[in-house]
Amino acid sequence: MLTKRIIPCLDVKDGKVVKGVRFKNLKIEGDPAKLAAIYEQQGADELVFLDITASYEKRGTILDVAKRTADTVSIPFTVGGGIRNLTDIQNLLNSGVDKASINTAAVKDPTLIKRAVEAFGSQCIVIAIDAKRVYVKTSVPDKVVVDTPQGRCWWEVYIEGGNKPTGLDAISWAMRVKELGAGELLPTSMDYDGTQDGYDISLTRTIRERTNLPVIASGGAGSLEHIFEVLTEGKADAALAASIFHRSQYSVGEVKRYLTERGVRVRLV
Numbered sequence: 417m418l419t420k421r422i423i424p425c426l427d428v429k430d431g432k433v434v435k436g437v438r439f440k441n442l443k444i445e446g447d448p449a450k451l452a453a454i455y456e457q458q459g460a461d462e463l464v465f466l467d468i469t470a471s472y473e474k475r476g477t478i479l480d481v482a483k484r485t486a487d488t489v490s491i492p493f494t495v496g497g498g499i500r501n502l503t504d505i506q507n508l509l510n511s512g513v514d515k516a517s518i519n520t521a522a523v524k525d526p527t528l529i530k531r532a533v534e535a536f537g538s539q540c541i542v543i544a545i546d547a548k549r550v551y552v553k554t555s556v557p558d559k560v561v562v563d564t565p566q567g568r569c570w571w572e573v574y575i576e577g578g579n580k581p582t583g584l585d586a587i588s589w590a591m592r593v594k595e596l597g598a599g600e601l602l603p604t605s606m607d608y609d610g611t612q613d614g615y616d617i618s619l620t621r622t623i624r625e626r627t628n629l630p631v632i633a634s635g636g637a638g639s640l641e642h643i644f645e646v647l648t649e650g651k652a653d654a655a656l657a658a659s660i661f662h663r664s665q666y667s668v669g670e671v672k673r674y675l676t677e678r679g680v681r682v683r684l685v
Contacts (some may be wrong), residue, residue, distance in 0.1 A: 419681045421461035421654035422671050423551060423632060424661045426451060427496070428467050428481055430635070432533075444476055455661065457614070458668035459685035463489065464602070464656060465516045466517065466544075467497030475501045479511050486512020493669040496544055497577075501528070502535055509536065517602055519544040520575040521584055529596040538599035542632075543594075546578050547571035547586035547619060549604040560587035560626070564618040571619055578606055601627065602656070605635035612638025620650035632656050640666065640674040641647045647680055 426448050438591055452463055465481060482495050495508050496517025505516045516536075522529050522543055532541050549569045555561050558569040571586035588600055603623050605616035613636055620633045633652035641657045660666050672682045 418653065419683050420652075420675065422459075422643070422668055422675075422682065423462045423464055423471030423654050423656045424455040424668065425453075425466065425491045425634065425656045425658040426462050427588055427658065439613055443577075448481045449488045451662070452493070453488045454483045455668055459683070460491060460668045461489055461654070461683055462514075465490075465491035465493060465495045469497070472591050478509060478617035481510040482508055482513050488682065492541055493513050494602075495566060496542070502531060505532055505536060505540075515540050515542050515600070517544045519540040519546060523573060523575050523584065523589070526592065526596060529593060529598050534600075538597050540604050541598050542600045543590075543593045543598045544602040544604065544624075545586050545590060545617075546574045546606055548581070549616075550573055558588070559585045560622070562587075562618055562622055565617075574606060574634075586619070587626055590627050590629075592625045594629050598629070600630045600632065602632045602634055604656075609634075610659060611636055612642075614638060614642040615646040615650060615655075617646060617650040617656065620646055620652045624651040624653075630654070640671060644675060644678050644680065647675070 428448055455463060485493060489666040494515040494517050495513045499505060499516055499518050500521045508516050548683040550572050551567050551569045552561060556570060561570050563566060573582045573584040573586050574580060575582055576613055601623060602621055605619055608616050613635050615636045620631055624631045630653040632654040633650055634656040637657035637660055646652045646655055672684055675682050
């Protein structure tokens with residue numbers, strides 16, 4: 417059994433870490449580099465930084481945060497938001513980032529994924545998928561409809577920081593992303609994000625089963641049990657969380673000790 421990863425997520429806006437609910441009502445949580453250092457000390461396996469308004473505001477990812485973080489921590493970290501082309505990815509990697517996370521640009525031009533993989537390797541390319549449930553009563557053409565405990569649904573992909581629906585089916589998109597060579601997937605449930613009500617287990621599990629790619633579950637962590645559930649029932653390879661860490665509900669170490677007691681393999685510091 418592979419070791420599961422715990423990944424604090426830092427949503428960045430105007431150079432500060434923020435957190436909202438369902439991508440709205442953002443509140444400032446702290447300085448990115450300082451929080452990154454704290455999480456490394458607590459035993460985080462990786463970090464994810466998302467410049468959450470870059471695509472919507474039609475600007476590039478903020479490189480200064482990436483550079484300051486690279487100078488502060490030694491664990492791998494991923495940066496996403498506002499990546500439009502290979503040059504943007506190259507600039508991030510040159511600043512010390514280990515992986516680039518792409519959403520909006522990949523949806524608009526899927527060939528970017530293949531070109532990025534050929535240029536930098538699949539291990540450097542993470543495809544983020546912001547997905548929102550669409551409830552239906554019957555099957556829908558060209559959509560992967562799944563029966564969940566909450567009802568029958570498919571998941572629609574959103575871009576530009578969750579501001580623009582695409583009509584694209586998230587599961588089908590994830591399968592196409594695999595064909596294009598991406599090395600990892602980061603699906604975020606827009607329905608559960610920031611609620612602390614638990615992850616969308618059905619979304620994570622379906623993407624993992626359909627693609628067999630490593631999946632980082634995102635959106636909804638509120639308790640130790642939620643993280644355990646998504647790593648077991650949800651079949652996720654890693655659990656991403658923000659609010660519970662930023663607001664000191666739990667430390668990364670507490671999460672890992674709980675998981676170890678429940679039989680989940682994690683890297684202990």
